[in-house]
Amino acid sequence: QGPDPSLVYRPNLQPSNAKDKTTFRNYEGGELHDRVFNTYRLMHTHQTLDFIKQKHIQWSSCSHAKLTMMEAIELLDKLVDESDPDVDFPNSFHAFQTAEGIRQQHPDKVTGLMTRTLFQDSIVFRDSTFSENPDFKQSAFSSEYGVYKPNCGLENVTMSWGHDEYLYQVLKFNKCPIPEEGMYIIRFHSFYPWHHHGDYMHLCDDKDMRMLPWVKEFNKFDLYTKSDRLLDAATLRQHYQQLIDKFCPGVLSW
Numbered sequence: 001q002g003p004d005p006s007l008v009y010r011p012n013l014q015p016s017n018a019k020d021k022t023t024f025r026n027y028e029g030g031e032l033h034d035r036v037f038n039t040y041r042l043m044h045t046h047q048t049l050d051f052i053k054q055k056h057i058q059w060s061s062c063s064h065a066k067l068t069m070m071e072a073i074e075l076l077d078k079l080v081d082e083s084d085p086d087v088d089f090p091n092s093f094h095a096f097q098t099a100e101g102i103r104q105q106h107p108d109k110v111t112g113l114m115t116r117t118l119f120q121d122s123i124v125f126r127d128s129t130f131s132e133n134p135d136f137k138q139s140a141f142s143s144e145y146g147v148y149k150p151n152c153g154l155e156n157v158t159m160s161w162g163h164d165e166y167l168y169q170v171l172k173f174n175k176c177p178i179p180e181e182g183m184y185i186i187r188f189h190s191f192y193p194w195h196h197h198g199d200y201m202h203l204c205d206d207k208d209m210r211m212l213p214w215v216k217e218f219n220k221f222d223l224y225t226k227s228d229r230l231l232d233a234a235t236l237r238q239h240y241q242q243l244i245d246k247f248c249p250g251v252l253s254w
Contacts, residue, residue, distance in 0.1 A: 045132045047160050049141075055161040062173040062253040069248040070241060096236055101221040144202065153205035154188065164190050174252045182247075184211045185218045195219065 168187040
């Protein structure tokens with residue numbers, strides 16, 4: 001398939017010990033390969049349409065916890081993203097790395113801190129991990145449009161259940177005043193087959209195409225700010241607390 005198209009969107013960020021940008025999103029080797037492959041295998045085996053619907057019933061009511069946004073971010077101190085081949089440190093650090101990268105070039109933006117049933121070829125580990133997924137064998141899902149209509153809009157597509165969709169549902173439930181572009185970035189920023197490989201365009205409507213440049217702009221900070229140079233999050237919290245108070249105020253339902 002050639003080099004990852006996302007390499008085109010690298011920001012001009014050069015921390016002294018930054019990774020070589022051409023090594024990002026390496027799914028063919030590396031120290032974390034087995035961990036990443038096994039995580040994708042589990043996701044691709046069990047993420048059926050029925051599974052996703054059940055997760056919406058379970059979590060979209062936001063009745064499990066009451067936390068401020070900063071408290072939720074602090075919980076990420078205990079979470080390492082096992083699907084990420086680029087980092088092996090808690091996701092809270094990556095949240096601040098992304099936010100700081102955005103602040104350098106877009107100082108008024110906050111989205112960085114918070115952050116499928118058709119099996120296209122660009123999906124990571126597509127050929128080796130979907131064979132046991134029950135939907136893979138369903139004829140209703142095997143056509144070009146599956147259960148959808150042409151240009152129905154990605155907002156009407158049932159996306160894989162993960163951190164993107166969950167956070168979007170939490171913010172919508174709590175009526176957080178985040179601009180539409182920010183909400184869209186949160187929901188679709190991990191949808192690489194679409195925003196960097198050009199798949200699923202036949203399902204997109206005009207809104208999707210208007211939002212696509214925003215998702216691409218966010219992605220270069222989400223991806224290329226990853227570095228072993230971990231920021232002192234404690235010194236950054238005062239600045240980001242001000243943004244949280246504006247866009248995600250008070251105690252939220254999760």
